[in-house]
Amino acid sequence: MVGRSIGDAVTLVDVTMNYGTKYAVVHAVRQVALGFGRGSMTAVMGPSGSGKTTLLHCAAGLIRPSAGQVFIGETDISRLDEDSLARLRRSRISMVFQAYNLLPALTAEQNVMLPLRLAGQRPGPAQVIEALRQVGLADRAKHRPAQLSGGQQQRVAIARALITNPEVLFADEPTGALDVHNGREVLGALRHLVDVRRQTVVMATHDPMAAACADRVVFLSDGVVVAEQRRPTPESVAAKLAALGG
Secondary structure, X not given: XXXXXXXXXXXXXXXXXEEEEOOEEEEEEEEEEEEEEOOOEEEEEOOOOOOHHHXXXXXXXXXXXXXXXXXXXXXXXXXXXXXXXHHHHHHOEEEEOOOOOOOOOOOHHHHHHHHHHHOOOOOOHHHHHHHHHHOOOHHHOOOOHHHOOHXXXXXXXXXXXXXXXXXXXXXXXXXXXXXXHHHHHHHHHHHHHHHHHOOEEEEEOOOHHHHOOOOEEEEEEOOEEXXXXXXXXXXXXXXXHHHOOO
């Protein structure tokens, strides 16, 4: 069992996630104990089917683990009812996916303000522009998604995730649909948030270049944490992933 640290934004205590029935059980995540430090960027890697996306979704409260506990700060989200968990997801954590999920008829600023509007709030223009400024797109506020590159669209999605001022930003393969240039734009934006804003970022990725932007890489295999790297390089990450069969 991992001890909880006051420096951790997220703590997983012996988290297990199983699918199926007792006759055909898939052990997606097995007794994972991890902490994700505040103001840091952690990449979660592993071969296809290793459990990295399931782990991320458990940590973000999108799915409930079969066993174990997940803490956001001091809050044990495993014990929350559905309404309380939904409120926590809206106010304290945000998620960015591989698909940008922007509404094509809305401008960048309208897409960014959407989470607050859905929560019954009216964000001020300065608040929206500041979120776009954090990802380097303040000058694209009036552009619709079709007028933006893939990298810019993903950065709008990140700005939308930031508008609620989350404690933790989770990113599931945020560069998976992007070419190298646009992927670097998105990784640069995430790194800027960590270095300047002290945002906590937890990212699942299959890309050694993306993982090398993190402060720490956690490797999964068959749902189990098998290794970690601090100060990763693309070469060290690729070598470890190859050794795991990724």
